[in-house]
Amino acid sequence: MCxxxxxxxxxxxxxxxxxxxxxxxxxxxxxxxxxxxxATDLAHPLKASPITNIADVNTKADFIIxxxxxxxxxxxxxxxxxxxxxxAHTAGSVPQTVLNxxxxxxxxxxxxxxxxNKEVCYSAIPILVEGCSEKVIKxxxxxxxxxxxxxxxxxxxxxxxxxxxxxxxxNFVNHLYTLADDLLKEAGLDFxxxxxxxxxxxxxxxxxxxxxxxxxxxxxxxxxxxxxxxxALANNNNLKNIYxxxxxxxxxxxxxNNKGGx
Amino acid sequence: MCxxxxxxxxxxxxxxxxxxxxxxxxxxxxxxxxxxxxATDLAHPLKASPITNIADVNTKADFIIxxxxxxxxxxxxxxxxxxxxxxAHTAGSVPQTVLNxxxxxxxxxxxxxxxxNKEVCYSAIPILVEGCSEKVIKxxxxxxxxxxxxxxxxxxxxxxxxxxxxxxxxNFVNHLYTLADDLLKEAGLDFxxxxxxxxxxxxxxxxxxxxxxxxxxxxxxxxxxxxxxxxALANNNNLKNIYxxxxxxxxxxxxxNNKGGx
Numbered sequence: 448m449c450x451x452x453x454x455x456x457x458x459x460x461x462x463x464x465x466x467x468x469x470x471x472x473x474x475x476x477x478x479x480x481x482x483x484x485x486a487t488d489l490a491h492p493l494k495a496s497p498i499t500n501i502a503d504v505n506t507k508a509d510f511i512i513x514x515x516x517x518x519x520x521x522x523x524x525x526x527x528x529x530x531x532x533x534x535a536h537t538a539g540s541v542p543q544t545v546l547n548x549x550x551x552x553x554x555x556x557x558x559x560x561x562x563x564n565k566e567v568c569y570s571a572i573p574i575l576v577e578g579c580s581e582k583v584i585k586x587x588x589x590x591x592x593x594x595x596x597x598x599x600x601x602x603x604x605x606x607x608x609x610x611x612x613x614x615x616x617x618n619f620v621n622h623l624y625t626l627a628d629d630l631l632k633e634a635g636l637d638f639x640x641x642x643x644x645x646x647x648x649x650x651x652x653x654x655x656x657x658x659x660x661x662x663x664x665x666x667x668x669x670x671x672x673x674x675x676x677x678x679a680l681a682n683n684n685n686l687k688n689i690y691x692x693x694x695x696x697x698x699x700x701x702x703x704n705n706k707g708g709x
Numbered sequence: 710m711c712x713x714x715x716x717x718x719x720x721x722x723x724x725x726x727x728x729x730x731x732x733x734x735x736x737x738x739x740x741x742x743x744x745x746x747x748a749t750d751l752a753h754p755l756k757a758s759p760i761t762n763i764a765d766v767n768t769k770a771d772f773i774i775x776x777x778x779x780x781x782x783x784x785x786x787x788x789x790x791x792x793x794x795x796x797a798h799t800a801g802s803v804p805q806t807v808l809n810x811x812x813x814x815x816x817x818x819x820x821x822x823x824x825x826n827k828e829v830c831y832s833a834i835p836i837l838v839e840g841c842s843e844k845v846i847k848x849x850x851x852x853x854x855x856x857x858x859x860x861x862x863x864x865x866x867x868x869x870x871x872x873x874x875x876x877x878x879x880n881f882v883n884h885l886y887t888l889a890d891d892l893l894k895e896a897g898l899d900f901x902x903x904x905x906x907x908x909x910x911x912x913x914x915x916x917x918x919x920x921x922x923x924x925x926x927x928x929x930x931x932x933x934x935x936x937x938x939x940x941a942l943a944n945n946n947n948l949k950n951i952y953x954x955x956x957x958x959x960x961x962x963x964x965x966n967n968k969g970g971x
Contacts, residue, residue, distance in 0.1 A: 516929070559905055571905050597902075611938050612889035612890075613906055615861055615952075616910075618925025620885050622959045623881050626917050628876050636870070640820060648823055656900070657887040662883070663883075697881075
């Protein structure tokens with residue numbers, strides 16, 4: 448018996464986490480969402496009760512997992528009665544202290560991007576755990592180890608920095624893919640042409656650090672190509688600005704730093 | 710018999726291409742490099758002759774493949790005697806016209822990032838072909854089809870645009886990985902924590918367009934997180950600038966465009 452869990456939230460992260468916990472033997476008591484349909488859609492397959500009033504949370508649960516948007520956590524916390532359950536949120540950028548009113552509180556942060564209706568392999572997802580006491584840390588580490596092979600203790604500051612790194616390496620990266628897609632459409636070419644290159648760029652990271660793996664005109668200090676690209680982007684200020692900012696970033700890191708004898 | 714090939718260049722692209730052509734039955738006559746050791750190191754496994762004087766190129770070859778840095782192509786072209794061989798370069802951003810002095814000229818552009826000593830699966834690499842005549846296009850398409858399952862005809866403009874898209878989706882993406890690595894090191898965390906997220910970000914592209922797959926604070930219009938990140942980056946102008954430029958780019962594309970009724 449793993450424990451009784453109340454899930455506060457029914458979004459992508461809550462859904463994937465709820466299903467993973469359920470499949471590992473956790474008893475999901477309730478699923479909360481402001482929208483009854485969302486609560487029901489997730490509660491049903493987990494054999495849990497849907498609730499739409501946060502005051503109805505079963506405070507006798509072993510765990511109350513708050514998995515809502517960052518901005519909503521504060522308001523949710525106010526509405527949950529003080530209790531002895533381990534209350535944990537799942538947010539990267541929110542400090543543990545937001546949960547101070549609960550005697551047993553912590554953070555359970557599965558570090559992955561979750562998409563509705565797309566299965567993820569939970570065992571490969573790093574989980575970062577924080578707790579207000581040894582007891583809470585131990586319980587959350589145990590929960591993490593039930594789901595994943597990569598569970599670590601991390602402070603709020605470390606978690607925040609990891610989240611920031613994720614914005615650079617996931618959100619911003621995806622935006623660059625969007626811009627590349629736009630460029631290809633303009634030329635009547637298909638995004639699938641880029642997929643082998645994108646895969647290879649990722650695979651290289653298995654054997655090289657990203658610093659070592661850098662290629663392209665900026666790291667070659669190839670001003671002719673950079674100028675030609677800038678001219679091609681002359682009519683698109685947004686792309687031109689991103690092109691110049693990132694080229695300058697690569698140049699500063701690889702060329703200037705090296706000239707400085709790093 | 711596929712044909713006789715002279716390889717001009719012995720860098721990453723030339724090495725991978727030379728080995729792929731050799732393995733498919735092409736007869737590699739010569740490998741040119743200014744540096745004898747480089748020419749020999751590649752020529753030896755391909756049973757070719759190393760040459761270091763470009764005037765020694767065997768103009769009786771069926772194909773002369775110029776695979777040197779973009780800036781060096783013009784000078785190499787000047788030094789190769791006019792001849793009837795099909796002379797093709799392998800560069801993304803260089804127009805076919807640089808080869809105008811040759812009666813039969815074209816472009817053979819394998820669209821991938823090549824790393825020394827890292828094998829790539831050539832059959833999955835898109836190859837873009839251009840030629841000054843039907844005869845040249847046909848011969849280069851045939852060469853492409855011998856190596857890869859994805860060979861297309863493309864104009865110089867299309868190839869240039871694809872190369873630009875590659876800078877965004879490969880070079881710039883890799884730079885973002887480097888910055889993420891720096892952020893993690895600062896926090897005493899390891900880059901491997903990011904790998905599942907990076908892989909998932911790539912895998913999503915198999916089923917969603919990058920526009921649809923966008924996540925993160927900017928697309929949620931989550932100003933609280935964005936401000937908190939900007940504060941965390943206050944002492945690093947380079948990162949802060951990139952953070953703001955890309956967040957603004959995501960915001961413009963997803964929020965302003967949508968409000969405008971796109």
